[in-house]
Amino acid sequence: MRAFTFIMFLCLLCSLSGYAAREKGEIMLFPKSERAVAKSEKKYLEFYRNLNKGVLMYEVKFEEKKQWIERPASEMGKLGERSRKAGNGKIEVLKKVRVKTRGKKVVLVGFKKPLATGEIIKVTVKKIGVYERTERGDGDTWAVYQYEE
Numbered sequence: 497m498r499a500f501t502f503i504m505f506l507c508l509l510c511s512l513s514g515y516a517a518r519e520k521g522e523i524m525l526f527p528k529s530e531r532a533v534a535k536s537e538k539k540y541l542e543f544y545r546n547l548n549k550g551v552l553m554y555e556v557k558f559e560e561k562k563q564w565i566e567r568p569a570s571e572m573g574k575l576g577e578r579s580r581k582a583g584n585g586k587i588e589v590l591k592k593v594r595v596k597t598r599g600k601k602v603v604l605v606g607f608k609k610p611l612a613t614g615e616i617i618k619v620t621v622k623k624i625g626v627y628e629r630t631e632r633g634d635g636d637t638w639a640v641y642q643y644e645e
Contacts, residue, residue, distance in 0.1 A: 523549055523603070523640055525625040536622050536644055541604060543611040549627070550640070551607055555599035556616055564588040603627045606643040620644045 525531070541553040564580075569587045573579060578590040596616075604621065611617070621641035629636045 521547065521549065521627050521629045523605070523625050523627050525640075526623075531622075531624050534622050534624070536620050538618060538620050539641070540616055540618050541602070542598065543613060543615045543617070544601065545613075547603060547627075550603045550605040551611070552638070553602055553604050555602055557597050557599055558594050559597070560592050561595055562590055563593045565591050565593075601638050603638050603640045604643055605640060 526534075540556040540558065542556045544552045544554055546552070566582055566586050566588050569581075569585050573587075573589070579587050582588045604619070605624070607619070620643075622644060623639060624642045625640040627638045627640050
């Protein structure tokens with residue numbers, strides 16, 4: 497029983513140290529004059545994972561598309577709704593659908609709230625530099641944004 501408890505403790509300890517501790521990278525800040533004139537912008541960001549220096553996220557863009565969606569003919573339609581027969585007691589209705597597309601990876605600095613994987617947030621940010629990974633020599637760089645309330 498002691499051995500099992502000890503192994504479980506080690507598993508917990510390893511999971512708490514996490515991937516963030518192994519990630520090696522450095523933030524290269526822009527000069528102060530450049531950071532002072534940078535404008536704030538609102539962005540949708542999707543959580544990916546925590547890093548030592550911040551949070552790694554995806555930029556997310558939403559676009560609305562019109563799409564034919566099938567529904568039973570027994571359901572009442574809305575006034576002004578475009579539809580066509582699909583057969584077998586079904587109707588296709590033209591609806592606006594919001595489609596999410598992932599963009600590039602970015603690092604968000606100064607954001608303290610805990611997030612779940614895949615959670616999307618809308619934040620006001622200012623670009624302050626570039627994050628360079630030193631773990632591998634593949635030259636990966638990500639934009640660094642400062643969170644503003």
